[in-house]
Amino acid sequence: MMEIKELNKNSKDIDLVKQLYVEAFPKVERIPFDALLLLQERADIKFLGFYDENGQFKGLTYTYHHDDLSWLFYFAVMPSERGKGIGTKIIQRLLEKYKDERLMIDIEDVDQPADNSLQRKKRYEFYKRMGFVDYGLRKTWPGITYNIMSSGGRVTSDEYDKIVNEFWDLLQLTDD
Known part of the structure; x- marks a missing residue:
């Protein structure tokens, strides 16, 4: 079973976490790593590391929570572990952890x-396959259209806009 650990600037694997983050996401999609760490101190954000039974780091998630809705903002698996079912195990653990909430993702429109x-x-x-449902909600941000999918119930357009805008407003505070 995957073990979940909250990540912060003092986590023993934080350099490996940062390396995965930089490798997994294009620069245009990355928030400065220090801002990610700072944001979790100021808001209901969970930066989680997932570890196997031997304590080896396998992947990360970064989730913003508001009321009964959580937005899975980042999800990445170590390159050496891709295609081995690790991503499935991580999402299963995440769905267990947030079983009483709706979990939302936005992915590039297929x-x-x-x-x-x-x-x-x-x-x-x-x-x-992991149980997320596409209710037909699409949003376009600077030229890219996203499918909004969720587990645990439907997310409305207004709810999506609210959680996204709150998150970006919080991010602006890290510039202080």
Whole structure:
């Protein structure tokens, strides 16, 4: 079973976590790592590390919580562990942890033409297998349309806008 540990600047694996974060997400999608750490001190944000039974770091999630809705903002698996079912185990543990909440993700729209359309479709199918439902909600941010999917119940357009705007407002505070 995957063990979950809250991550912070003093975590023993924080350098490995940062390395995975930088490798897993394009620069345009990355918030400065120090801001991620600072944000979790100021808001209901969980930066979690997932470890195997031998204590080896396998992946991370970064989730913003508001009322009964949590937004899975980042999710990454160590490159050496991809394709081995680790991502499935991490999402299963996350769904257990937040079983009394709705968990929301936004992923690049599978219906838009893109160089990585196969990757997008695989990601979409993965989340569907994990129990996330596509209720047809789409949002467009600087030229990219996202599918909004959720587990535990539907997320409305207003709820999505509210949680996203709150998160970005919090992020602006890290510039102080």
